[in-house]
Structures are given as C-alpha cells and as structure tokens.
Amino acid sequence: MPANRFNGYTDYGIGIGLRVPHYQHVLTRRPVVDWFEIISENFMVDGGRPLRILDEILKQYNVVQHGVSMYFGSAQRADREHLRRLKTLVQRTKTPWLSDHLCWGSVDGRYTHDLLPMPYTFEAARITAQKIREVRDFLEVPIAVENVSSYAEFHVSEMTEWEFLNEVVERADCGILLDVNNIYVSSKNHSFDPFTYLNSVSAERVAQIHIAGHSKYQKYILDTHDHPVIDPVWKLYARAIERTGHTATLLEWDDRIPAFSEVHDEALKANRFLASASLAEAV
Amino acid sequence: MNLLSIQRDMARAVMTPLTPSERMRNAGPDGRSQRTVANGIIKANDRLTSFERLEIYNRQYWFRVLSGFSEDFPGLRAVLGDPLFDKIAQAYLRDCPSRSFSMRNIGAQLASWLTTHPNFAGPRQQLALDMVRLEWAEINAFDGKRYDPLKAEDLTDTSSAKLRLKLQPHLSLLDLKYPVDDLVLRVRKDSTEVSIASNTLSERHKDKRSVSVVPLLKHTPIFLAVHRMDEDVYFRRLEQKEFAILSRLRNGKSLGAAIEGVLRKSAMPDEGCLLLIQKWFQNWSALGWFCRGTTDPTNS
Numbered sequence: 001m002p003a004n005r006f007n008g009y010t011d012y013g014i015g016i017g018l019r020v021p022h023y024q025h026v027l028t029r030r031p032v033v034d035w036f037e038i039i040s041e042n043f044m045v046d047g048g049r050p051l052r053i054l055d056e057i058l059k060q061y062n063v064v065q066h067g068v069s070m071y072f073g074s075a076q077r078a079d080r081e082h083l084r085r086l087k088t089l090v091q092r093t094k095t096p097w098l099s100d101h102l103c104w105g106s107v108d109g110r111y112t113h114d115l116l117p118m119p120y121t122f123e124a125a126r127i128t129a130q131k132i133r134e135v136r137d138f139l140e141v142p143i144a145v146e147n148v149s150s151y152a153e154f155h156v157s158e159m160t161e162w163e164f165l166n167e168v169v170e171r172a173d174c175g176i177l178l179d180v181n182n183i184y185v186s187s188k189n190h191s192f193d194p195f196t197y198l199n200s201v202s203a204e205r206v207a208q209i210h211i212a213g214h215s216k217y218q219k220y221i222l223d224t225h226d227h228p229v230i231d232p233v234w235k236l237y238a239r240a241i242e243r244t245g246h247t248a249t250l251l252e253w254d255d256r257i258p259a260f261s262e263v264h265d266e267a268l269k270a271n272r273f274l275a276s277a278s279l280a281e282a283v
Numbered sequence: 284m285n286l287l288s289i290q291r292d293m294a295r296a297v298m299t300p301l302t303p304s305e306r307m308r309n310a311g312p313d314g315r316s317q318r319t320v321a322n323g324i325i326k327a328n329d330r331l332t333s334f335e336r337l338e339i340y341n342r343q344y345w346f347r348v349l350s351g352f353s354e355d356f357p358g359l360r361a362v363l364g365d366p367l368f369d370k371i372a373q374a375y376l377r378d379c380p381s382r383s384f385s386m387r388n389i390g391a392q393l394a395s396w397l398t399t400h401p402n403f404a405g406p407r408q409q410l411a412l413d414m415v416r417l418e419w420a421e422i423n424a425f426d427g428k429r430y431d432p433l434k435a436e437d438l439t440d441t442s443s444a445k446l447r448l449k450l451q452p453h454l455s456l457l458d459l460k461y462p463v464d465d466l467v468l469r470v471r472k473d474s475t476e477v478s479i480a481s482n483t484l485s486e487r488h489k490d491k492r493s494v495s496v497v498p499l500l501k502h503t504p505i506f507l508a509v510h511r512m513d514e515d516v517y518f519r520r521l522e523q524k525e526f527a528i529l530s531r532l533r534n535g536k537s538l539g540a541a542i543e544g545v546l547r548k549s550a551m552p553d554e555g556c557l558l559l560i561q562k563w564f565q566n567w568s569a570l571g572w573f574c575r576g577t578t579d580p581t582n583s
Contacts, residue, residue, distance in 0.1 A: 119324075
C-alpha cells in the first residue's frame with residue numbers, strides 16, 4: 001500500500017541502490033532521484049569517507065537502509081555488536097523503514113556472507129519472527145523482510161515459500177519487501193507459478209518492491225543483478241502494483257554497473273505501472 | 284531435523300573448500316560424504332541433484348569470500364603471485380572463516396595466521412607479513428574511528444610526567460623490515476574502491492586479472508605511520524625515535540616516561556634531542572594524531 005505502518009507512512013516513488021561507481025556523479029551532478037537505498041553494512045563503520053559521503057547524500061536525498069547480514073532466519077541470537085552499529089546508523093539516516101532478507105547466513109559465530117534459504121517449517125517461522133520482533137524493538141524502526149532468490153529446497157519444509165513468508169510476517173507483525181525478480185528466479189528454479197506466489201502475499205504488508213535483472217544458466221537462474229529487468233519480471237511487477245497500489249520501488253544493479261543515467265532510466269520504467277496504479281487509486 | 288541442525292550441516296558443507304576445478308568436494312572436513320549430507324537435507328528437482336543444488340551455494344560462498352579477500356590484499360597478491368596467493372587465501376579462509384557480520388573484517392586474523400604458518404610464503408614470509416600488516420592498517424585507517432583532536436588548552440592542567448596522550452584509533456604504527464609502502468602504492472594505483480553489493484551471486488571469480496609477482500625487495504627496515512586525514516589514507520615514514528615515543532604513548536606510558544625512555548638511549552645531547560622531539564610533537568598535533576578518546580581499541 002502506498003503509505004503504511006510498515007514503511008513509516010511514507011509515499012516514496014522510484015529509487016535506486018546507491019553504489020560506489022555512482023558516488024561522484026551523484027555528489028557533483030545532484031540528479032533528481034526520489035530516493036536511494038543504501039546497503040547498511042557499507043556504512044556501519046566508525047568513520048572515514050563512507051560516512052562523509054553518506055552525510056552528503058542525506059543532506060539532499062531520502063535514504064532507506066537495506067541490510068544483507070542480519071540473518072533473521074539464523075537459529076541463534078543476533079550479534080549484539082551488529083545491532084549496536086545498526087542502531088547508530090539508523091539514528092544517523094533516520095530511515096523510515098529498514099529491510100533485510102528472509103534468510104539465514106551465520107551459525108555458531110561463523111558468517112557465510114550469503115543469503116541462504118530457509119526450511120519452510122513452523123519452527124523456523126517462529127524463530128525468525130521472534131528475531132524480527134527483537135530487532136525492531138531494539139532499533140525502533142519498522143522492519144520489512146525481503147523474499148530471497150533460492151537454489152535449493154528442504155525435505156523438512158511444511159509449507160510453500162509464500163505461505164512461510166505470510167506466516168513469518170503475521171507472527172512478527174512486520175512488513176514485506178517484495179522482490180519480484182526473486183520470485184521470478186525462484187519460480188524457475190523450483191518450477192512454481194510466480195503469479196500464485198504474488199497473488200498469495202499479504203498485499204497490505206508490502207512496504208517496498210525490488211526489481212532487478214538476473215542471469216540464466218543451463219539448469220538454473222542466478223540472481224546476479226547485472227542486467228536490465230526482463231519483460232516477465234515487469235509483468236510480475238505490474239501485477240504486484242495492481243495488488244499493492246503505488247508502492248516505493250527500487251531497482252538493484254550490483255554488478256557490471258553501467259552509468260548512473262542508464263541505471264536510473266531502467267528504474268524509471270516502473271513509472272508506466274505506477275502511473276496506472278495512481279490513476280486507479282484516484283478513481 | 285531442527286533448524287539449527289540443518290543450518291550447521293549446510294554451513295559445514297558450504298564452507299568446505301572447493302576442488303582445484305572449483306567444484307564441491309565429495310567429502311567435508313569431517314570426512315562425511317557431501318552427497319549424503321545434501322541428500323539428507325535438500326530435495327533434488329528435475330534438473331539438479333541435491334548435491335548439485337548444494338554445490339551452487341558452496342561455490343558462491345568461496346567466490347564471494349575469495350573476491351573480498353583479493354580486494355583487500357592486492358599488495359600481498361603482488362608479493363606472492365597468483366598461485367601462492369590463491370593457496371594462502373583458501374588456507375586462511377578455511378582456518379579462519381569470517382566471524383564478523385561485515386566482509387570488511389575478513390582479513391582481521393591474517394597477520395597472526397601468517398605468523399603461525401611460515402611454510403606458505405617461504406623466503407617471502409617476512410615481506411608477505413609486512414605487506415599484510417600494512418594493508419590491514421590501511422583498512423583501519425580508511426574507516427577507523429577518529430576522535431576530535433586534542434587542542435593545546437586541553438593539556439594545560441596536567442604535568443608532562445602524568446599526562447597520558449591517546450592516539451587516534453585510525454592511526455597504526457608499523458615496524459617493518461621492508462619498504463612495502465612504496466610497493467603498495469604502485470599496486471594500488473590500479474585498484475578501485477569497492478563495497479558490499481546486495482544479494483548478488485556470480486558464476487565466476489571476480490577480479491581474476493593475473494598479477495606479475497614483484498622482485499624480492501631489499502631488506503630495508505622502516506618505521507611507518509598509517510593514518511587518515513581529510514578522509515584520505517596516508518603513509519608517513521617515521522624516524523626510529525619518533526616511532527619509539529609514539530609506541531610508548533600508545534602503550535599507555537605518560538608523556539614524560541615516553542620521552543625519557545628515548546632520551547636515555549639517545550647519543551644526541553639532551554638539548555638537541557628535546558628540540559627535535561618538540562618539532563615532532565608539533566607535526567603530530569598538526570596531523571591530529573592525539574585525542575581525548577575514552578577508549579583506543581588499537582591499544583590492546
């Protein structure tokens with residue numbers, strides 16, 4: 001929904017991920033961009049250039065934090081040092097909501113730095129939801145969890161991925177960062193209908209949408225974020241917008257990153273769908 | 284099988300080093316068959332076996348951590364050459380998997396690991412160790428903590444015998460056997476700043492450009508400060524006595540004790556030596572190296 005309690009009642013438009021190759025362009029040309037998404041971990045440092053650049057960006061742009069290592073789904077407790085640093089950053093950026101992934105990636109204090117898939121069990125949903133609540137209470141900011149691309153499914157799963165997502169967000173009472181590219185990638189890797197997934201998601205909890213490109217291999221698709229968005233993903237996006245209304249949308253482009261204008265133009269293609277959603281809402 | 288057991292099994296498999304052809308090994312570090320582990324937790328589908336699906340994550344893990352490691356230590360790569368660098372990277376990451384939420388800290392244990400594994404770098408062990416210490420100091424200088432520098436008025440109430448000056452956490456003091464500062468500047472010329480991307484995966488190693496191994500440098504001890512000023516990282520060569528005073532201050536000695544220890548060992552007349560020390564303090568203050576910070580993590 002356009003502005004809801006899961007995105008801090010904001011009504012952001014189309015953003016792009018803030019990436020190092022674009023720093024100079026953004027700081028010198030000051031392009032008009034609705035908002036930037038930053039990777040929290042790049043700025044959870046004690047000082048230096050990353051924070052100086054962030055402060056410059058914050059003077060002019062809306063910024064939303066997106067994390068890659070909270071690992072809500074890891075069975076063990078969250079790292080206190082991580083949380084402390086994240087809170088310091090949240091206070092700096094005043095992010096209206098904070099997102100991270102519905103996945104795990106660390107165990108027994110060792111980090112894989114990857115977004116590993118969850119077994120879709122009630123036990124996992126309970127543990128994950130509990131951690132999301134703890135993180136939200138500590139950070140004092142709305143949380144949205146993102147569905148990840150996956151390449152494996154577990155024998156122990158007791159439900160589908162979309163049922164698991166709904167189970168977690170209901171238990172945690174949190175928002176969803178709906179990544180339509182990830183739905184597409186996983187649908188191909190696991191042979192399900194992406195529209196079934198999309199139509200089952202709790203639309204009223206969607207705080208934000210991600211779009212991205214990916215790479216196709218012989219037997220599977222990898223979520224590489226190094227291409228423009230393909231038509232089937234735009235179709236999913238159109239359906240997502242039909243269900244959620246005008247929702248903050250962000251294009252991720254993380255590898256083989258082209259010029260800023262190319263990335264921004266690709267993101268702005270989402271306007272086609274957002275405009276019709278606005279029209280529908282007006283009617 | 285509960286969540287923790289699944290995650291332990293999968294993490295063990297994912298973090299097992301790859302074969303030389305970058306495929307998943309048949310056995311994990313505990314000797315268990317990876318195929319059995321994969322079949323036990325992961326479903327096969329119509330295109331991929333359980334083993335192949337687990338292998339995707341195993342490969343991505345190693346591609347990711349090796350890329351991060353390579354980006355952080357290009358100087359070490361130039362010192363060792365690609366084959367030896369790759370061997371050390373894999374052995375180090377196998378023995379010291381990341382224990383931090385941030386990839387920034389992936390090389391935190393490398394200097395101590397290299398010290399206890401001298402067989403890897405052979406005759407280049409000391410050169411490699413010097414380079415690692417310098418490159419880790421650069422990482423620390425790049426985004427380490429900087430407190431407000433001390434001003435003259437901060438010091439008026441305390442006698443030099445009791446005054447304890449703290450050094451900025453982003454400042455590292457290095458006692459090196461080789462002039463690796465010159466070497467790393469040459470290597471860094473071509474490098475670009477990188478950061479963590481989002482949840483991207485890759486079917487290839489990033490940064491696979493091969494490097495030419497540099498000739499073994501002449502053994503020339505140097506004392507070096509690595510620090511940050513105006514958000515840029517700088518190297519500053521120090522005289523031995525400068526290094527000694529700063530090191531004593533970092534170790535918690537009072538200003539008086541730090542200077543006295545150096546004066547006692549100096550062949551120079553006290554007056555000349557004191558003038559020199561005064562000049563050094565002016566320089567260090569101008570660089571903002573002294574601070575009032577409550578804690579200095581690098582002291583430990």
